[in-house]
Amino acid sequence: MSFRISYAPPADDTLAKMGDGDAFRDAMARTLGREPYGHASTAVKRERDRREATVSGAIVLYYVSGSVLTVTVVRLVPLP
Numbered sequence: 001m002s003f004r005i006s007y008a009p010p011a012d013d014t015l016a017k018m019g020d021g022d023a024f025r026d027a028m029a030r031t032l033g034r035e036p037y038g039h040a041s042t043a044v045k046r047e048r049d050r051r052e053a054t055v056s057g058a059i060v061l062y063y064v065s066g067s068v069l070t071v072t073v074v075r076l077v078p079l080p
Contacts, residue, residue, distance in 0.1 A: 001069065002029075002033050002034055002069070003032070003033050003034075003036055003064070003069045003070060003071045004033075004068075004069060004070045004071070005025070005028050005029060005032065005033050005070075005071050005073065006070055006071070006072050006073070007072075007073045008072060008073065008074045008075075010074070010075060011073040011074055011075055011076045014075075014076040014077075014078070015076060018058070018076070018078055023056065024055070024056050024058065027055050027056035028055055028056075028060075028071075028073075031053075031055055032053065032055065032060070032062065032071050033071065036051065036062070036064045036071045037051070037064065039053050039055070040053060040054070041053035044061070048064075049063055049064045049065070049066070050063055051063070051064060054079070057078060057079050058076050058077060058078045058079060059076070059077040059079065060073055060075075060076055061073070061074050061075040061076075061077075062074060
């Protein structure tokens, strides 16, 4: 089972400014797209579906919707 990855406008804007957006999207599909509760992610404020993880040199804040198999990235913070 794989999850669809969608990007909220602020995250999409940040992704557009990142150097290699295609590589990042591939890394997201390989990690959070396959197991959004894994990949060393942590729950934010004890909400199971509100998560944070580091993927391919960026901190990713996202929400998981198990009923529609979607990971929605709301914020990206590229690491220096």
